Amino acid sequence: METIFITGSHGIVGRELVRSVARACTGRARIVLLLRGDALEVRAKLMRVRSHVGDARCEINAVPGDVTSPRLGIDEGTYEQLTRDVTMILHAAADTGFRQSREDAGRVNVKGTAHVLELARLCVHNPRFGYLGTAFVAGGRTGEIAEDACGVEGPFFTEYERSKAFAEALVRDASRSLPVSILRLGIVVGRQTDGVIGTFDGPYRVFKLAQHGLLAMLPGDPSQPVDFVPVDFAADAITWLMRDGFRAGETFHVCAGPHRSLPLGAIMPLVMARFAALDPAFRAHGYPAPVVVTPEVFRDFVDTIEQVGNPRLRSVLENLQTFTRHLSAPKRFSTARLDRALEGSGLSLQHAQDFLPTLVDHAVRARFEVSA
Amino acid sequence: MAMTPALAVGIQALGYYLPPRTETVETLHASGRTTTRPEQLRGLGYAEVHVAGSMTTVEMARSAIADLQRRSDVDLGRVSLILYGGALATSSVIEVSAEQHAELERNPLPLFRFPGTRLQAELGLPHAAVIGVSQLACNAFHGCLRIARALLVAEPGLDSILCVAADKFPEHANREVVFNLMSDGACAAIVRRDEPRGRILGTSQITRGTYWDGESRHDALVAAYFPLARQAVYEAVASAGLSIGDIHCFVPHNFSVRSWEILSRILEIDHAKVFLDNVARIGHVVASDNVINYVDAVSRGRIRPGDKVALFVTGFGAHFSCTIVEA
Numbered sequence: 001m002e003t004i005f006i007t008g009s010h011g012i013v014g015r016e017l018v019r020s021v022a023r024a025c026t027g028r029a030r031i032v033l034l035l036r037g038d039a040l041e042v043r044a045k046l047m048r049v050r051s052h053v054g055d056a057r058c059e060i061n062a063v064p065g066d067v068t069s070p071r072l073g074i075d076e077g078t079y080e081q082l083t084r085d086v087t088m089i090l091h092a093a094a095d096t097g098f099r100q101s102r103e104d105a106g107r108v109n110v111k112g113t114a115h116v117l118e119l120a121r122l123c124v125h126n127p128r129f130g131y132l133g134t135a136f137v138a139g140g141r142t143g144e145i146a147e148d149a150c151g152v153e154g155p156f157f158t159e160y161e162r163s164k165a166f167a168e169a170l171v172r173d174a175s176r177s178l179p180v181s182i183l184r185l186g187i188v189v190g191r192q193t194d195g196v197i198g199t200f201d202g203p204y205r206v207f208k209l210a211q212h213g214l215l216a217m218l219p220g221d222p223s224q225p226v227d228f229v230p231v232d233f234a235a236d237a238i239t240w241l242m243r244d245g246f247r248a249g250e251t252f253h254v255c256a257g258p259h260r261s262l263p264l265g266a267i268m269p270l271v272m273a274r275f276a277a278l279d280p281a282f283r284a285h286g287y288p289a290p291v292v293v294t295p296e297v298f299r300d301f302v303d304t305i306e307q308v309g310n311p312r313l314r315s316v317l318e319n320l321q322t323f324t325r326h327l328s329a330p331k332r333f334s335t336a337r338l339d340r341a342l343e344g345s346g347l348s349l350q351h352a353q354d355f356l357p358t359l360v361d362h363a364v365r366a367r368f369e370v371s372a
Numbered sequence: 373m374a375m376t377p378a379l380a381v382g383i384q385a386l387g388y389y390l391p392p393r394t395e396t397v398e399t400l401h402a403s404g405r406t407t408t409r410p411e412q413l414r415g416l417g418y419a420e421v422h423v424a425g426s427m428t429t430v431e432m433a434r435s436a437i438a439d440l441q442r443r444s445d446v447d448l449g450r451v452s453l454i455l456y457g458g459a460l461a462t463s464s465v466i467e468v469s470a471e472q473h474a475e476l477e478r479n480p481l482p483l484f485r486f487p488g489t490r491l492q493a494e495l496g497l498p499h500a501a502v503i504g505v506s507q508l509a510c511n512a513f514h515g516c517l518r519i520a521r522a523l524l525v526a527e528p529g530l531d532s533i534l535c536v537a538a539d540k541f542p543e544h545a546n547r548e549v550v551f552n553l554m555s556d557g558a559c560a561a562i563v564r565r566d567e568p569r570g571r572i573l574g575t576s577q578i579t580r581g582t583y584w585d586g587e588s589r590h591d592a593l594v595a596a597y598f599p600l601a602r603q604a605v606y607e608a609v610a611s612a613g614l615s616i617g618d619i620h621c622f623v624p625h626n627f628s629v630r631s632w633e634i635l636s637r638i639l640e641i642d643h644a645k646v647f648l649d650n651v652a653r654i655g656h657v658v659a660s661d662n663v664i665n666y667v668d669a670v671s672r673g674r675i676r677p678g679d680k681v682a683l684f685v686t687g688f689g690a691h692f693s694c695t696i697v698e699a
Contacts, residue, residue, distance in 0.1 A: 213582070213592040216599065217638075285582040287592075288599035297637045301598075304630050307412060308551045312591045 002029035002058075003085040005127075007067055007116060008092030009033045010045060012188055012198040013132060013231055015052050017092060020235035022056035024243065029058040032082065034065045034072060034093070067093045067112030072119060083122040088242060091116045092132040094164070098322040102159045109163035110170065117174050129171070129180040130242045135227070135253050135333045137165040137184065142329050147184070147251045147337040157325040179248035183238050185229060186255035186333055187326075192230035192355040195362025199370060203228065205319050207271050207360065208368045213287040214316050215268070219298035220327035222265025225258040227333050228356070233349045237338065240345040247341065257335030262352040264327060265292050270353070274360040295328035381521045381563060383570030383697065384532070387440025388559040388664045389432050390422040390654060397553065406548040413553060417629025419652040421547055424540040424556035429463050430487045432558035433538040434494060436660075440560045443667070450532040451497055451562070455520055456488030457505040457512030457537035459659040459687065464506040466490060491536065500534070509687025510625060511577070512659040513537040513559060517695055518575050520563040535561045539658035550586070550594065552627050553655040559663035573680070574612030574696040576604050583690035593690055597631075600692045602638050605684055608694035612680070619696070620679035622646045623665045625686060626656040647674055661685065666697075675699045 004021055008014040022031055033049060035042045046062040053060065063082070065074040072079070093116075095108035113131070120129045138145045139162075140155040152169050156162040171180050189204075190197035200208070203226075209215040234254050241252060262270065268289045276283040293301075305313045397410040397418055406413060424432060433456070440446065458464040466485035468476070476482065488502040508515040516535035524530055538558035541547060547554045563572075578600055583593045609616050622645050624632055629651050636643040647669040650661075657664055662683040669675045679699045686692050 214595045216595040216597070286580050287582070288596055288603060291599045291602055291638055293634075293638055297634055300630070300634050304416075304628075304634070307415060307630075308408060310591065310594070313594060316591075316595075 001085070002027065002087050004029065004031045004088045004090065005034065005082060005086045005119070006031060006090045006092065007034045008094060008132070009035065009049055011092055011094070011096070013185060013234060014092040015049060015198060016191070016231045016235040017090060017238060018049055018060065019053045020239040021090070022053045022058055022060060024239050025056070025058035031058055031060045032086070033060065033062040034067065034074070035062045036066050037064065039064065067115055068107050070115065072115050079119070082119065084124055086119070086123045086127050087125045088128045088130070089116060089120050090130045090132070090238070090242065094132070096160060098158045098160050100159055102162070105159040105163035106166070109160070110166045113167040113170050117170060117178070120174070120178050126178065128242055128246055129174070129178050130238060131168065131171040131180060131182050132238070133168050133182055133184045134161070134164050135184040135186050135255055136161050136326060137168055138331055139165070140329045142331050145253075145331050145333050147253050147334055149251065158322075175249045179246070181241055181246065181248070182251040183241060183254050184251065185234055186227035186253065187229065188231050188234060189228045190230060190359045190362055191232035192350055192358065193232060195358045197231060200363060200368045202323055204363055204368060206323055207363060209316055209320070210268055210272055210287070210290065211275055211282060213285055214313075215290040217291045217293045217298060217301060218264065218268070218327060219295040219324050220264045220292055221330045222292040223263045224327070224330035225261035225332055226264050226267060226327070227255045227257070227261050228352050229254060229256050230349065230355055233347065236347050237342060240347060241341060245341045245345060250337065252338045252341065253333045253335050254338060255333040255335050256349060256352060257339065258332045260349055260351045262356065267356070270356055271360050274357050275364065278361065278364050298324065298328070380566055380568070381524045381572050382567030383572070384562040384564045384567045385440045385444030385446045386559070386561050386663050386667050387436050387438070387443055388557065388660055388667060389435035389439055390555065390557045390657065390664070391424045391427055391432065393423045393425055394420045395423055396420050400547055405544070405546050406553065407546065408548060408551065413548070415630070416551060417648070417651045418553040418655055421553055421555040421655040422557060422657070425543070427540070428467060429458070429538040429540055429558070430466070430490050430494065432540065432556070433487065433491055433536045433560065436536065436538065436558035436560040437495070437534070440562065444562075446562050448495060448497060448534070451500045451534045452530050453523065453533045454488055454492055454497070454500050454502045455505055455516040455533060455535045456491060456502060457508070457516045457535070457659055458487065459508070459510050459512045459537065459539045460541070461506070462542070463487070463539045464504055487538070507689065508691055509689050510659050510661070510685050511687040511691040511693045513662065514575070514577070514683070514685055514693035514695055517561070517563065517572065518577065521572050521575070524563065524565045531565065533563045535563055537659035539660070550590065555655040555657045557654070557657035557660045557664065559660035561663060569699075571698040572695060573614070573698055574608050574610070576608035576611060576694045578604050578607070578692040580690050583688070586688040586690070596690070597686065598635060598638055600690075601635055601684065601686060604692035604694045605639055605682060608682065608696050612696040614680060614696065616641060618680050619682045620645065621669060621675050621681045623662050623669060623681055623683045624648065625661040625684065626651045626654065626665070627686070670699065
């Protein structure tokens with residue numbers, strides 16, 4: 001019986017991944033989720049995941065635990081059982097906050113990964129190990145980023161990036177004894193089918209600021225592609241790469257790639273055109289699209305706002321930084337290996353020009369809020 | 373494609389007036405007339421402002437016209453229209469005394485005393501019609517130029533139009549507006565048909581009423597400033613049939629030097645082309661910055677005959693205007 005152990009199933013990607021895996025199961029299979037919390041919380045979370053998955057082709061269970069704890073905080077009997085049953089591990093748990101300390105980021109992202117790898121090594125079936133990383137382990141590097149090993153030297157913009165680079169290095173080391181696949185995600189956005197997403201974060205913050213007329217400028221090169229990857233495509237691609245398309249030891253950019261991405265300079269005009277089409281009140285404001293400026297100009301603008309001490313605009317800029325810092329180091333995530341691996345999968349990703357309106361429409365309808 | 377009218381309309385003469393009394397950022401702050409600390413204001417490029425004191429706006433306007441006459445020896449007798457611009461709401465009516473203000477409910481007639489007609493009377497120009505231009509904030513003078521140009525094209529009977537703007541802040545008012553330090557002052561120009569000097573090649577004006585309440589929409593207005601400033605400049609340049617690289621000198625409103633360091637890079641222009649010599653010395657003179665800076669840039673050799681010059685200004689409301697002139 002196939003047993004798939006998944007961490008991080010409550011994250012934006014994780015919950016979509018469970019849905020994708022559950023719907024792709026054939027034969028006798030079960031999914032075991034590692035969920036944090038007491039019995040009641042775990043049960044509630046499990047119910048939400050099952051509800052999100054809908055028609056699963058396998059049973060979905062949960063074990064209480066925490067990646068930051070030795071042996072994942074799972075009781076001994078269950079842990080031993082997992083080592084006998086598990087045939088695949090999908091490690092999606094991560095602290096994706098951009099402002100955490102090095103210690104906090106390392107605790108979840110590095111130690112947590114080490115703990116999950118330890119389980120994998122103890123499993124008798126030598127399970128396939130899928131590690132969900134981030135393409136932004138590239139940190140401050142610019143230009144074409146290949147689907148290859150990256151160093152842990154940096155430079156990095158955040159402790160999140162640094163910790164994910166270290167975690168990736170651990171997984172790469174483990175590939176000598178385990179069949180691992182490193183799956184680096186780009187900027188994850190809503191489903192290309194209907195725009196639904198678990199949290200309106202990252203670029204959605206930028207969109208929301210533009211909706212309120214508070215976005216003056218974005219740093220970067222107007223022609224640089226911004227890699228938005230819809231969460232449903234990402235989940236389905238990972239499912240394929242871990243099943244039929246599995247290749248041990250490979251690293252993939254689970255990204256849209258430059259050829260399916262919009263240039264930075266085209267994104268906000270398109271987003272704002274959708275706002276205007278959907279909302280007469282927005283149209284009446286006539287807010288200008290933000291200008292795309294060099295990182296140096298953007299930094300001067302931030303410094304000036306700091307200098308004059310405008311608290312609201314300062315807060316706006318701080319909120320933007322998780323997104324804008326990446327724009328300041330223009331890069332193009334190659335998806336050559338991913339594209340080859342997905343041949344025959346039947347998966348297709350629209351161009352961002354086609355799915356971005358769907359994302360914006362959903363965000364506007366939902367008022368940038370996720371219903372409970 | 374250029375949208376220059378068939379008739380050449382140009383600026384024959386320019387003049388300005390700054391009241392002699394000055395105050396430093398330190399004295400202003402000490403008396404509670406700035407919000408930001410003096411060292412921060414100096415960091416933004418400001419040092420002093422000019423304060424009118426008891427001088428009225430009409431007196432400043434007359435002084436600006438006298439300066440214009442000194443510089444150009446023009447014949448005011450040819451003026452057939454006065455366009456009087458007031459940036460501040462209070463600049464569009466004659467100041468009333470405290471006693472008159474208290475009596476306004478009983479006697480509202482002082483509310484109908486306007487500076488444009490008073491100026492006409494004091495200048496002795498009974499044959500010049502008067503039109504007041506208000507509600508454009510610091511863009512008032514640009515509004516005057518734009519209307520003058522259009523009227524000279526539309527009405528063959530008009531020959532010379534006197535454009536004037538004059539503003540003063542209340543004596544004890546805070547002189548810091550959206551991180552800019554404000555001076556009192558006035559400016560004047562004679563705009564004529566078939567005038568080879570100061571030919572107006574193109575204009576632009578963007579108005580976004582969503583920012584009409586500059587206080588409650590302050591942050592959104594700050595966010596809109598750079599994108600709309602860029603748009604206004606590029607539209608004016610295009611309307612003149614030019615490209616941004618053709619502009620020899622950018623005559624700014626005296627927003628902070630810091631803001632111009634940013635805007636010049638957004639406009640993708642050489643920062644050295646922006647005439648910023650006056651910011652520290654005079655601050656932002658409401659609607660008169662462009663004229664003051666243009667005149668001074670000419671006298672310092674920064675603008676030479678034949679140069680293409682962009683005059684840009686932003687005002688509450690919000691308005692963004694740019695006029696392209698061939699010196």
